[in-house]
Amino acid sequence: MSLRRRIRLPHLLLITALSGALLGPPAAVGAPSRTVPLRVATYNIHAGAGMDNAFDPDRTAAGLRALQADVIGLQEVDRHWGARSQWRDLAGELAERLGMYVYFAPIYSLDPAGPGGPRPEFGVAVLSRYRIVSAENHEITRLSTQDPNPSPAPAPGFGEVVVRVKGQPVHVYVTHLDYRPDPAVRVAQVADTRRIMAEDRGPKILLGDFNAEPGAPELAPLWKELTDADPGAPTFPAQDPVKRIDYVAVSKAAQVRGVWVPESVASDHRAVVADLVLRGR
Template sequence: MRLAAMVVALVVALGVAPAAASPRPVLTVASYNIHAGAGEDGVFDLDRTAAALRDLHADVIGLQEVDVHWDARSEYRDEAGELARALGMHVFFAPVYDLEPPAPGAPRRQYGVAVLSRYPILAARNHEITRWSTLTPDAEPAPAPGFAEVTVAVRRAPVRVYATHLDYRADPAVREAQVADMLGILGRARGPKILTGDFNAEPAAPELTPLWTKLADADPHGGTYPAADPVKRLDFVTASRDLAIRAARTVATTASDHRPVLAQLTLPG
């Protein structure tokens, strides 16, 4: 006891305060359907897309409608790679469609989702969920890739980030199956989880209800589609309950036909 008292007295005498606990890290996360690099005006301009992404100042970004050597609409460019280089970020691309090249020796034609990260990507996987192909005549819903999962380390703590693009059809049956598939995948992972994506449904849609039993919606209090005058909120940043949502908003830009969603999330201490 006398030794402890002497130590306290010495600390006070020297004017040294006890070290404060480190603040909990904050992660800025975005979700953006980039419309394959075409703006609300229908003009392809990947530099404009990159500028819109740069203006978000996000640590991690989930992207949808990403072309990689897909076709003439995006000049057969590698959008995932080019955007990562333009922003100085790491990238994982998860194709939904992966087709033969147009000519021998050319790159494969791919279209899907991606995750951009300022933090190194420690692990990544392209999961299968239920999909109804738009490329195959008379297709039926079946498991197919295009659900991206990456693990990044924030202050040495692993955080899993997912990017998805759900079915667009009016009938919610495929989205219902996709939600169940995604929850199954998320349920196998431990620790903080962030799901970003274009859900092609609004928050109150019945097919999304199961998500809200496990994830919190970073509600930006504004629409995301169409970009010029949004009347629907189709785009989301959601987080597991061990993450605290500090703030969320949409960002006014017509670099795509959707607006991005931007959220600040506090990680567990």
């Protein structure tokens, strides 16, 4: 029996939306067509700061809007985290500005600074024009940045949502892999990712900052089941990028029709955008 616990829609209202309602217009639901187009993107938003390290959520929102994507995976997302992002809920604010649904999956969720205050949280998020019908924050191996003497251990922050795209359920995962030069933690994280994704069926899309380039040995197992939507361009740093560490990867039930890296300094990373076609059932 699987031990996975999936959050169903009524509970999603409490953790992903402002004012107790999911953000964005209701999506149309109909019979799935034979092929379904979907534009997806991944973007490490650097907690709302650009290459100039200035916090500017207006600039972040404008950069996301320009992608014109149906589903966006975000990394380095603050929710009441600290002064660098003015203690604001970036996940909720960006969703509201773009008129999209949102699911936030914290990596860190700390005790409030005072009684009744919000929990400072940092993690990943999914924005979607399509209704999110279920969501889960999975644990993968991490080396905590909040512990002065960390050891690799399971921790949350691997987000999964199911969105229904014109009647077809699609699994979308968003991740942020370990940044350290030693690949050992990323090796474990890739193994965790493959195990989690293997439990699902149908179209699967993995979005994230992998902190490793495509030829890195620790990423090789991913390409056994997934196709790297290679834009042929680097993504980091945003100003004069020299390496590609941000990815859109898809299962065999999705075909990549086009992929590109828009020029922007709204973050220290550039986004990756991919036009997909989902194969009908």
